Amino acid sequence: MTPHSLRIATVTDAARARIAVARLAAACGVPALERTRLVTALSTRLRECLAGGGTCVVSCRVTTRDGEPVLRVAVAPAHETGAAGEPAWQTEVACPEPVGPEGGDVPADASLLAEALLGADEDTASVLRELAGHQELVAVQRERMHRSDQGVLSLQDELDAARRELREASAATRAARTEAENARRRLTFVADASAVLTASLDQDEIVRQLPELLVPRYASKVDVWLFDQDDRHGAAPHPAAAVVAARTGRPQYAADHPGNLPGVDDQPPSALMPTSPLLCLPLPTRRAPLGVLTLYPPEQRWSPDDAVMLVELARWASTAIDNAHRFERNRDIAETLQRALLTDLPTTTAGMSLAARYLPATHGLNIGGDWYDAFRQPDGGLVAVVGDVTGHGLHAAVMMSQLRTALRAYAVDGSSPGQVLTRLHLFLDDLQPDLYATAVIARFRPGDPTFTWATAGHPPPVLRTGDGQVKVLDAEPGAMLGIPLEQEIGDHTLPLTGGSTLALYTDGLVERRARGIDQGIERLAVALGTFRPAELDADLDGSADRILVPLLSDSERDDDACLLLCHLHGEGPGPGRGGRAVRAHMT
Amino acid sequence: MPLARNPLSVEVTLPRDDVALITVGGCLDAGTAMELQAHLANQLHHGRRHFLLDLAGVPFMDSSGMNVVLRTYHEVRELPGSVHIIAPAPAVRRILDLTGVSITVPVSGSVEAALASVDDASAGGGTTGTRDGQDTGGPEGPAPQAPARRWP
Structure with missing residues (x-):
């Protein structure tokens, strides 16, 4: 080409x-x-x-x-x-x-030129057409793209929303479950805690229990402010909100934000503890609050339901402390009265020593019924008594004192132990139909080589003779004093040799729940038998202690225990000569 | 505390309209005796005259428990009625004998024996509340269902 x-x-x-x-x-x-x-x-x-x-x-x-x-x-x-x-x-x-x-x-022809020009335009037009077609296509594509973008975007939005809903729903489920668990925990807690608190009649123990119950779930720390103990602990400063709670008797919440806790007043943050919110709950009683329970916040803030629960718990604690107060007061009075009645033993005659021990119950309600006594009759006879009034507390202590006085009065005419007990039985049956007592009386007379005893519903005396033989004096006893039964209580007499020791006691010394009374009496007999005669002569008080220690080692000490030892010295033929002071000991 | 440690269980059944059989479980002491007392008072209020106390499930009883027994005895003797103790554990029996309560309140080995004893007393004229000795200063004996024994 x-x-x-x-x-x-x-x-x-x-x-x-x-x-x-x-x-x-x-x-x-x-x-x-x-x-x-x-x-x-x-x-x-x-x-x-x-x-x-x-x-x-x-x-x-x-x-x-x-x-x-x-x-x-x-x-x-x-x-x-x-x-x-x-x-x-x-x-x-x-x-x-x-x-x-x-x-x-x-060709050079002008008409052809024009024709060529038109042909060129035609080409241009076809290009333009094609261009327009392309543009249209682009627009369509763009539109399609846009739409699909929109679709993707909206799909994205929907996904986001769904994800959010899912999150919220599971959060709500979680929250509901947590709330249900919290509610159940609060209920269980109040039930358990109130049982623990009200099971005790010891204020110190109750106060000790409170932090153990509350920390760490409901508080990081617990302060118990009892008004009657202010002297004991000096003037420790209390948060202002606690003072307000004490004054108004209403729960207070001290923090830099409102607590929104039902029934709880808001207070500014404590000056003592500016960074820590405090919940101050009064310990209410029917009269006036006993004190204030101040809680430091646990890891999770208190919810309104927590606050309601804690206010309720404070009420339980307060009731328990109030009961313990009354109980302790009553017990103190009974014990004081009883000690006042028990302290004097007579100055005994030569040859005869007395040693007494009285151990009040260390816990429980049993204080107040036991007594021991020793006194002289006008004829010089020495009367030793141990008794136990049924019932407990202040009432029993008062009854015991009446009975003790009545017994002394009945013995003033020189009556025998059995006669005294028989009169006491009538006295109780007539005057105190609901009151019962057990007692043992032993009488030693100057120059008399025998002694006489009688019991009424009481554990038998234990006699250790001078040669170390031990005998439980369970000759026929009388029934308990005051029970609806006519009875004449008989006397029993045994020879009294030098070095003899007669142990009178109450059931608290020998009775154990698990083993009954006879094992305890046997243990007492064994303990009494293990002494050397010189020990009893020289230190009767010490001997009494040495009997108590092994006998009470396994005691729950929920009953009074009383022991009276009457010891005739080894060299003496009988009581009635000279004078010797004996002491009564309270342990 | 004995209070919390030794919950008492008290079950009441009625072998007859006027007889309450009270089955006690747990130690009868200062902490629990009032609960038994409340049950007995309630039954008394509902017209029971004879009280059978089954103490087989009582391992320990102190003077508070005896107080309840004697108080009930006081209340029913005028109706006339009676109190019976059934099958006490040896330790409890020992305390009942030691204090002489078992002289006043009869002890039976079984519910049947106690019921028979209730019947005997009724057949004997139910004289518990009809004796006339109280106001006239005559001798006052124990209730007929108890051994008519003087002590000693």
């Missing part, structure tokens, strides 16, 4: 060249878009060439590249010498239907 060259010196040449290339391209089957791109690029090139004032040559030919036919168009500056240099610009388009260069001939 021969190259087709056109010399361009004017605008008309350029137009003709453009038309020629366009025709050629059309002839070669180059599609309109490619054709337009080709001729537009050529036009641009030629305009530059003409604007530079020079002349150029457009050459175009159909050739091949990589075996495919192409239409190559080149523009090069025209040289006067005619020597063709390298083209300055060239381009190629694929050429599906290659034709000869004549296909690009352009």
Whole structure:
């Protein structure tokens, strides 16, 4: 194929060249878009060439590249010498239907020029159409893209919302479960704690229990302020809110934010503890508060329900402490009364020693019923008594004192132990139908080589003779004093040899819940038998202690225990000579 | 505290309209006696005249327990009525004998024996409340269902 060259010196040449290339391209089957791109690029090139004032040559030919036919168009500056240099610009388009260069001939006829112009416009229009089609497509795609973006976004939103809902729902479930657990825990706690608190009648123990119950779940620390103990602990400063609680009797919450706790007044933060909220709960009684319970916050803040529960707990604690107060007061009075009644033993005669021990119950309600007594009858006889009034507390202590006095009065005429007990029985049956007592009385007379005893519903006396033999004096006893039964209580008499020791005692000394009374009596007999005679002669008080220690070692000490030892000295034939002071000991 | 350590169990059944069988379990002491007392008072209030106290389940009884027994005896003797103790443990029996309560309040080995003893007393004329000796200064004996024994 021969190259087709056109010399361009004017605008008309350029137009003709453009038309020629366009025709050629059309002839070669180059599609309109490619054709337009080709001729537009050529036009641009030629305009530059003409604007530079020079002349150029457009050459175009159909050739091949990589075996495919192409239409190559080149523009090069025209040289006067005619020597063709390298083209300055060239381009190629694929050429599906290659034709000869004549296909690009352009006649000089002006009408054809116009026709070519119109053809070019037609190409442009087709390009524009295609462009419009593309634009439309792009718009559609863009719209589609936008919509899908929107979809993705809204899907994203929905997912987020669902996730949020899920989170909220599971949080709500968790919260509900936690709340249910808390409620159950609070209920259990109040039930357990109130049982623990009210089971005790010991104020110190109750106060000790409170922190053990509350820390760490409901408080990190607990202060118990009892008004009647202010002296005991000096003037420890109390938070202002605790003082307000004490004054008003209403629960107070001291913090830099309101507590929103029902039934609890808000107070500014404590000056003593500015950073820590405090919950100050009065310990109410029917009269006036006993004190204030101050709680330091636990790890989790108090909820309104916690506050309601804690106020209730304070009420329980207060009731328990109040009961313990009354109980202790009552017990103290009973014990004081009883000690006052028991302290004096008579100055005994030579040869006869007495030693007494009274051990009040260390806990429980049993104080007040036991007594011992020893006194002289006008004829010089020495009467030793141990008794036990049924019932407990202040009432029993008072009854014991009446009975003790009545017994002394009945013995004043020199009556025998059995006669005294029989009168006492009538006295109780007539005057105190609900009062019962047990007692043992032993009488020693000066110069009498025997002694006489009688018992009424009471554990038997234990006698150790001078030779170390021990005997339980269980000869026929009388029934308990005051029970609805007519009885005459009999006396019993045994020889009294030098070195003999008679032990009178109450059941608290020998009775153990697990083992009954007889084992205890046996232990007492054994203990009494182990003394050397000299020990009893020299130190009866010490001997009494040495009996108590082993006997009470396994006692729960929930009952009074009383022991009265009557010892006739080894060298003496009997009581009645000289004087010897004995002491009564309270342990 | 004995109070918390030894809860008392008290079970009441009615073998007959006027007979309450009270089965006690646990130690009868200062901490628990009032509970038994309350049950007995309640039954008395409901018209029971004979009280059978089954003490087989009571390992220990102190003077508070005896107080309750004697108080009940006081209350029913005028109705006339009776109190019976059934099957006390050896330690309890010992205390009842030592104090002489078992002289006043009869002790039976079984519920049947106690019921029979109630019947015997009734057949014997139910004379517990009809004796006339109280106001006239005559001798006052124990209730007929108790061994009519003077002490000693």
